[in-house]
Amino acid sequence: MGEIINCPTCNNIFMKNAFRDVCEACFREEERQYDLVYNFIRKRENRTATMLQVTKATGVPETLIYKFIKHKRLQVSQFPNLGYPCDQCGELIQKGKLCETCQTSFNQQVNKLKEAENRKAEDLKNQQMRTYHTFDNKDRK
The missing domain is CATH 1.20.5 (Single alpha-helices involved in coiled-coils or other helix-helix interfaces)
Incomplete structure (x- = not known):
């Protein structure tokens, strides 16, 4: 069973589990932003985009893109100019x-x-x- 904590994004109370570290509403928003990033970089002309280009084109913050990469949702082997600090x-x-x-x-x-x-x-x-x-x-x- 998970523990009850405040969401680090919106500060709402939620039940933390092994799969999510944010509340349901923030998780849905993160998924929406993931789709934006993934749809942008999977286009052939955008596969070599830098982090700055991806954030400008999608409006998704760098920290969230870093999170996607660290959680291996974005495979950097396919996108050579992306990474995390x-x-x-x-x-x-x-x-x-x-x-x-x-x-x-x-x-x-x-x-x-x-x-x-x-x-x-x-x-x-x-x-x-x-x-x-x-x-x-x-x-x-």
Whole structure:
């Protein structure tokens, strides 16, 4: 069973479920706008349209088109100039959450952290292996 929440678009109360994150009225409006976008970009001459061209021609906000792409309702493989912003830098991407540059940077940072942890563990291991024995010369007679 879903939870009762306010619609993020119109602020009406509705029962949220796994399929919808907006109320019924907003969902119908989103579907209408999806049809506008899809009918526009499926025409041969509009398949290479940019996000700006699609929003100007249809009047549908970019954020809603991003939502359609993220929910895989619009297949960006068929529309090469459409995408959604990278979570880190905002560059338009077509898959994942990060662009290639941010992904590379993220991986480098993770590798540096792993190397630092490995060095720290190695230093700790080396410190534990050093054992010094001392004795008093008076006891050695």
